[in-house]
Amino acid sequence: MIADIYSVIIYWTGLFCTLVLAAIYPRLKIRNKVFNVLWIALMCLPLSIIAGMRSYVGTDYVNYVRIFNEIKELTFFECITHSYLDRGFAFIVRSLWLVVFDVKVMFFIFAFATLFIAFKTVSKYKSEISMVLFALFYYLIIYHHSLNVMRQCLAISLLLWSLSLMLERRYIRGLIVCLATMLIHDTAFIGIAFLIVIMIFDSKKQQSKLEGRKISLIRLIYYCAVFVSIFIIPVLLDIMMRIPFLSAYQHYGVDSVDIGLGRFAYFVLLLAPVVIMWKNVVSDRKVFSLFHVVLLYLPISFVGYYFDWASRMNLYTTIMVVLLALLVIRKEEKWWLRMAGYLWYIAVFAIPYVTDILVKNYGETFPYLV
Numbered sequence: 001m002i003a004d005i006y007s008v009i010i011y012w013t014g015l016f017c018t019l020v021l022a023a024i025y026p027r028l029k030i031r032n033k034v035f036n037v038l039w040i041a042l043m044c045l046p047l048s049i050i051a052g053m054r055s056y057v058g059t060d061y062v063n064y065v066r067i068f069n070e071i072k073e074l075t076f077f078e079c080i081t082h083s084y085l086d087r088g089f090a091f092i093v094r095s096l097w098l099v100v101f102d103v104k105v106m107f108f109i110f111a112f113a114t115l116f117i118a119f120k121t122v123s124k125y126k127s128e129i130s131m132v133l134f135a136l137f138y139y140l141i142i143y144h145h146s147l148n149v150m151r152q153c154l155a156i157s158l159l160l161w162s163l164s165l166m167l168e169r170r171y172i173r174g175l176i177v178c179l180a181t182m183l184i185h186d187t188a189f190i191g192i193a194f195l196i197v198i199m200i201f202d203s204k205k206q207q208s209k210l211e212g213r214k215i216s217l218i219r220l221i222y223y224c225a226v227f228v229s230i231f232i233i234p235v236l237l238d239i240m241m242r243i244p245f246l247s248a249y250q251h252y253g254v255d256s257v258d259i260g261l262g263r264f265a266y267f268v269l270l271l272a273p274v275v276i277m278w279k280n281v282v283s284d285r286k287v288f289s290l291f292h293v294v295l296l297y298l299p300i301s302f303v304g305y306y307f308d309w310a311s312r313m314n315l316y317t318t319i320m321v322v323l324l325a326l327l328v329i330r331k332e333e334k335w336w337l338r339m340a341g342y343l344w345y346i347a348v349f350a351i352p353y354v355t356d357i358l359v360k361n362y363g364e365t366f367p368y369l370v
Contacts, residue, residue, distance in 0.1 A: 003358040007368035014046035015139050022119075022135040026126045040123055043135065044115035050368075051147060052108025058147040059364045065103050072097045088183025089151050110150050114142075117157035121164050122323065129326035133342065137322045140353040142315065148363045149312060155185035156315055162191050163293065163320065166198045167286040187313050190300065194293050197222075202289045222292065229299035230264070263301045269348055270297065270321050273329065273341040280331040287331075290324045297321065322349075 021043040030036045056062065071079065071093045079090040093106070100106055115138075122134050146153035158181040165174035178191035200218065274281060274291065281291050297317035322345075329341040356362040 003361065003366040007366045008358070010050060010368045011365075014050045015136075015143075017046035018043050018135050018139070019132050022131040025123075025131055036123070037120070040119050041112075041116060043119055044112050047139070047143060048108055048112035048115060051111030052104050054107070054147070054368060055104075057365055057368055060148040060150070064107070064150060068093060068097075068103050068106050086151065086184055086186060088180065089185070092184070107150075110154060111146060114146050114150070114154045114157050117154075118142075118160055118319075121157070121161045124164065125323070125327065129323070129330055130342075133345075134322060134326060137345065137349050138319070140349045141318055141322070144353075144357045144363055144365045145312070145315065147365050151185045152187060152312060152315070155181050155188045156319055158184065159188050159191045159194075159316055160319060160323070163194055163198075163290075166195055167202075167289060169202065171195060171199065187316075190296070190313060190316055193296060197292050197296065198289045201292045202285065219292075223295070226295045226298055230302045233299060233302050264298070267298050267301065270294075270318075273344050274325060277328050277332050277337070277341065280328045283331070284327070287324065287327050290320065290327070293317070294320050294324050 021039070025039055025043065028039065030039060054061070067085065071085075071090050074090070074094060076091065076094055079094045080087050096106060096109060100109070118138055119131075119135070122129065122131070142153055142156060158177060162174045162177035162181065165171075165177060175192075175195055178188060178195065181188040181191065200222075271294070274294075281287050294317060297314055297320075300317055301314040303313065325341070325345050329338050329345075332338045332341065357365070
């Protein structure tokens with residue numbers, strides 16, 4: 001199905017408003033924290049309003065209406081002990097029902113929270129990246145998914161926040177945010193792996209070797225492990241499914257797959273400009289650590305390749321790629337190489353958006369008006 005023009009106009013009008021506000025944001029040089037928060041909130045409003053006003057738009061729309069209404073009838077204690085959903089999500093929804101009286105407002109709040117947490121997190125890097133491009137990429141990668149897989153998309157934004165805390169070496173706070181996010185969507189446990197990787201590559205020993213030409217033994221082992229993981233993941237998953245308390249997930253397994261070269265090729269496309277601009281990676285402590293987190297895209301994507309339950313987990317690392325790429329490209333001294341890098345990522349993220357969202361209508365977010 002090809003997206004209808006009226007729906008495209010609705011979505012892209014919201015996107016255009018957000019991009020204009022994002023373009024103005026760094027030029028304001030805001031120092032007042034309250035005004036800063038208000039402007040970021042303003043950036044989130046257009047797309048959040050569109051998400052809230054919809055009716056029967058998205059594969060999971062009816063399902064979430066049912067879920068919201070079911071949680072409304074639960075006590076707070078039942079949200080924690082008897083809810084079949086992630087306990088944190090159920091508790092949040094039940095709390096919102098104290099002040100919200102319509103499911104449309106509920107959709108608006110979750111869309112707004114998803115956008116706001118991501119934009120507010122990245123705003124701390126506004127002098128180092130293009131906020132306009134981050135908003136554009138977040139729309140292309142996450143927004144239409146967020147109209148369906150609301151819990152996981154909220155978890156993606158929260159994990160981005162957690163990652164930023166880890167990169168600032170506030171490990172305890174980052175871990176707390178990660179653990180809280182797991183109560184909203186259990187796939188967020190991948191944040192524990194992010195923390196481990198950052199603590200390894202942000203160590204003084206590893207940082208002291210950044211400028212050297214010789215690769216450290218730890219880095220060599222890590223790179224080999226990331227590559228080899230794509231071959232051992234099917235074996236590990238088979239072993240895991242034989243463990244009694246994990247056997248309930250067995251039906252998520254994929255019976256027939258090919259070699260998976262497409263995922264590996266896309267991984268190469270995602271990181272090619274970053275590798276070309278390698279000097280910009282090793283010249284910054286947090287960028288160097290973030291690069292090694294992003295490498296987890298490969299094993300995570302292959303877990304999803306063999307295991308349906310994890311098929312959307314690579315969205316976590318994809319949004320980390322966006323942050324990494326924008327940080328690396330902005331540091332590039334050659335203007336033509338910067339421009340080539342930006343155009344590369346616009347194409348890499350826009351092409352799947354066109355094929356999957358506009359043409360195949362993945363998630364059924366078209367037509368907007370039913």
